[in-house]
Amino acid sequence: xxxxxxxxxxxxxxxxxxAIVASRIALVFALLGIGWxxxxxxxxxxxxxxxxxxxxxxxxFPALVLVELIRTVSMETLRSDAMAVVLGAVIILLGLAVGxxxxxxxxxxxxxxxxxxxxxxxxxxxxxLLIAEALYGSSGVRTVLMINVGALVVLWTLGVATxxxxxxxxxxxxxxxxxxxxxxxxxxxxALAFPMLGPLVTAAPAxxxxxxxxxxxxxxxxxxxxSITVPLALMVTGAQLGxxxxxxxxxxxxxxxxxxxxxxVVPAMFWGLLLGVEAAGVLIEPTVQVVGVIVxxxxxxxxxxxFTQRFGGDVALAAPAVFWxxxxxxITVPVLFSMLV
Numbered sequence: 001x002x003x004x005x006x007x008x009x010x011x012x013x014x015x016x017x018x019a020i021v022a023s024r025i026a027l028v029f030a031l032l033g034i035g036w037x038x039x040x041x042x043x044x045x046x047x048x049x050x051x052x053x054x055x056x057x058x059x060x061f062p063a064l065v066l067v068e069l070i071r072t073v074s075m076e077t078l079r080s081d082a083m084a085v086v087l088g089a090v091i092i093l094l095g096l097a098v099g100x101x102x103x104x105x106x107x108x109x110x111x112x113x114x115x116x117x118x119x120x121x122x123x124x125x126x127x128x129l130l131i132a133e134a135l136y137g138s139s140g141v142r143t144v145l146m147i148n149v150g151a152l153v154v155l156w157t158l159g160v161a162t163x164x165x166x167x168x169x170x171x172x173x174x175x176x177x178x179x180x181x182x183x184x185x186x187x188x189x190x191a192l193a194f195p196m197l198g199p200l201v202t203a204a205p206a207x208x209x210x211x212x213x214x215x216x217x218x219x220x221x222x223x224x225x226x227s228i229t230v231p232l233a234l235m236v237t238g239a240q241l242g243x244x245x246x247x248x249x250x251x252x253x254x255x256x257x258x259x260x261x262x263x264x265v266v267p268a269m270f271w272g273l274l275l276g277v278e279a280a281g282v283l284i285e286p287t288v289q290v291v292g293v294i295v296x297x298x299x300x301x302x303x304x305x306x307f308t309q310r311f312g313g314d315v316a317l318a319a320p321a322v323f324w325x326x327x328x329x330x331i332t333v334p335v336l337f338s339m340l341v
């Protein structure tokens with residue numbers, strides 16, 4: 001598997017890739033720091049953090065999902081990028097399976113479920129979208145967004161079910177009531193049934209008919225509200241970290257295992273799976289392969305700790321996992337790039 005993303009010398013390309021990753025991760029830490037400081041100064045308390053967490057998971061994130069699916073999904077993109085959708089689901093499923101099996105010796109109950117969840121939850125939008133756009137342009141962006149489709153379906157079904165567990169209010173009824181799953185289903189239906197909605201997400205009201213202008217304004221409002229997801233999720237995660245003492249942030253066996261699985265084992269297994277599929281004669285676009293591996297190698301998603309708090313997981317494990325995996329990815333992700341290209 002080999003893709004030449006852009007025409008630079010190997011040395012210049014390595015420097016550029018490292019700079020891209022480092023700048024995005026630095027932004028993550030800056031927003032985490034803001035949330036940490038607000039918690040330490042008692043501006044954000046337990047109740048506020050819980051309310052903001054619910055706002056992100058139940059409202060802002062579903063709004064982001066809804067409008068992005070409407071904007072990017074069509075029958076044509078599903079046909080041309082179907083493999084990217086499948087790979088998005090495979091990445092999460094692989095992480096859940098690896099996390100469940102590998103965490104058995106060091107964790108149990110809620111802690112084990114949370115470990116499996118954070119291993120399965122790469123940052124598949126925020127960091128890879130910016131990186132893929134810098135490397136491959138519009139084709140990279142489209143690939144990330146289609147991977148997002150498959151990942152979302154698994155997240156809002158098996159992912160949430162994993163956190164809830166059998167005795168924590170799980171079941172089909174609870175899953176079907178999740179706003180994120182509803183937004184995913186609604187977004188797919190609207191995108192496929194009304195393909196004219198996609199261009200209206202970013203259309204300027206001037207020159208549109210009255211009806212289209214109203215729809216465009218509504219979609220723009222949903223898109224704007226959804227855009228608070230990433231910064232607010234990072235701030236809340238920082239506040240969750242601020243509620244922990246320094247001893248709680250010290251990596252233990254569970255933390256080391258979760259971060260190692262997320263950054264090293266899952267991407268290696270996913271890469272091996274792609275090579276095996278390719279050897280079997282299944283053709284996958286090179287860009288889709290590389291972007292898929294990039295997504296699989298991302299640190300724990302910034303929303304993982306929010307989902308953990310919302311659905312009864314172990315926040316004391318999830319929040320530090322976001323921090324330490326993001327920090328370690330400063331090394332692991334550039335090294336992976338150097339192997340891929």
